[in-house]
Amino acid sequence: MKVEETYLKGCFVIMPKVFKDDRGYFLETFNEQVFSKETGIKTHFVQDNLSKSSKGVLRGLHFQEGEAAQAKLVQVIKGRVLDVCVDLRKDSLTFGKHFSITLDGLNKVQLYVPRGFAHGFIVLEDNTIFSYKCDNFYDKNSESGIIFNDKTLNIDWNFPEEKIIVSEKDKTLETFENLFR
Template sequence: MEIKETKLIGAYSVQPKLFRDNRGYFFEWFSAKKFEQETGIKFTPIQFNSSKSTKGVLRGLHYQENPTSQAKLVGVTQGTIQDVIVDLRVGSPTFGMHHSEILTEQSKNQLFVPKGFGHGFLVLSETAEIFYAIDDYYSPEHEGGVMYNDPSLGIQWEMEEKDIVLSDKDTKYELLTNRTFNFQYNG
């Protein structure tokens, strides 16, 4: 497993090692021990989620406020997505910056999203199934979001805006500058 820190402090790209032979392949999806050794982050998932969406669906940019903020490891079991994270930790040197990465079924690559980050993805293939390992339970009263096309974020989505499909909830989020966050950067 190869783990590389992104330009956002505490966020990591993860590339599992695939073992292939004439029967197919095997790979280790996640090892808490290896992850902690490489990053210094103790990540203990307690909930596993999956979603399936069609081409053009954009989900996000979602987060959960404290005390139920969530770190997550995101991967794709079918299809291709553009996965985007935004640092929302007050005082972070990378506050308001984003990281975008293409996650695919073929590469099995993953993205580790720390607590205090917004997360969203855009489906680029005909359909995509996304798998999330999460370290805290969902809490509707602590959920929030930032508008996916906030100009201050400068996210270059891999699809024209006219082709993007959003939920009603995702069309109502505010811009980053209109929000206050209770996430603190603990450098």
């Protein structure tokens, strides 16, 4: 496994070792001991989630507040997404900055998104299957989010905005300015 920290402290790109042969492939998607050694982070995941989406679906930018905050280890099982996380830690030097990476089912790259970040992704291929581990349980009363086309964050989703498919709930999310300034 190769691990690289992004310019957002505590946010890591993880490239697992994939063993391929004529039967297919095998990889270890998570090993708590190796993860802790490589990142310096002790974590315990308690919930796994999976979504299947069509091309153009944008999910996010979501986060949970307070004691219900979640760290996530995200990956694409099949298909391809542009994955984005935003640093919401007010005491961070990168507060309000975002990181994006293309994740796909071929390269098996993962992204570790720490607590205190918003997270979202746009699907770039039909029938994409997206998986993520969470270190805290989902709590509806603590959920929040930032509108995907927020002018302050100015995220380039690399997709025509008029073709983006967003849930009714995500269309009404707050702006970064309203939540954090």
